[in-house]
């Protein structure tokens with residue numbers, strides 16, 4: 068039976084990692100990878116995470132199942148970080164998930180289950196968005212979110228998409244730190260989106276994967292909080308992979324904001340059922356770490372300080388890169404004002420391949436670069452190679 072299968076293409080980003088590893092040039096630079104790196108090129112474990120793990124190792128006394136909904140204390144603390152007291156807690160249904168990807172998949176499954184057929188997606192986006200929605204049986208309607216040559220968010224297109232959407236359609240929104248463009252929405256734009264989503268009866272699915280990587284822990288959820296304060300129903304998919312550096316521990320959560328506590332209970336039971344038939348129960352360790360950190364004032368402070376230092380490193384790299392690149396492409400001055408780990412450079416596929424072969428600078432052919440892949444000392448050389456194209 069397996070002979071009937073078609074070979075699927077390898078993930079281009081994973082293939083790029085392989086090519087980078089094989090390159091023996093000492094000055095090679097990896098701008099392709101999707102994880103945070105520090106000034107030594109390492110993806111560190113937060114000190115607060117290590118401390119929490121040490122505590123867990125000493126105190127954990129069972130490995131019994133956690134249940135399909137996961138750890139309620141984790142879910143509660145994480146929501147405080149994300150939503151604060153914007154909405155009535157009893158109206159929220161939440162389930163712990165394997166990463167933000169698991170949260171997005173449960174969200175898509177839930178939308179499908181309630182009869183939602185279509186989800187709107189601004190492009191470019193994280194490639195797994197469209198793939199997850201398709202796998203869940205949803206149809207994706209796309210629009211252009213960002214213009215790479217001018218580095219501009221095409222806000223008129225966002226409004227056009229929301230105005231063209233039918234009541235009951237879902238809309239994917241990046242909470243902040245847009246992947247892959249770094250393009251940010253202003254507060255006024257969030258207000259406009261929220262009003263339109265509410266007016267047209269759309270269901271927003273907000274993807275929050277980089278809280279604390281953009282303007283700050285609270286600033287990165289300001290638009291999201293406004294939106295959920297205005298709409299009657301919403302879904303929020305949270306990933307702890309980047310904000311807590313827990314990538315491989317697969318830690319995340321899906322929150323459904325509903326109109327009543329009865330509705331929240333029904334939605335919770337549906338999310339739990341969807342989890343049960345997919346992977347049964349989420350892994351415990353990462354969520355236990357996040358719970359331990361957020362439940363302890365000192366650990367939470369230490370974690371927030373470490374996260375802030377990472378954010379400041381990225382904003383410093385952004386400023387230096389923008390300063391250098393704007394001499395060749397004026398529009399790239401915008402990189403300094405963009406948010407999070409990623410930006411998109413206006414490079415052709417041939418230029419990307421030349422940078423790779425001639426200078427050992429690795430990025431996907433889309434031109435997406437990971438700002439955190441750069442060390443401060445590498446910026447000048449990378450700018451020289453870009454601007455000599």
Ligand SMILES: Cc1ncc(COP(=O)(O)O)c(C=O)c1O
Pocket residue numbers: 101165166167168169193246274275276306307308314318319
């Ligand atoms: C925009 C966005 N959403 C969600 C995720 C999901 O992350 P994970 O499943 O690793 O938590 C990512 C990861 O790269 C992402 O970039």
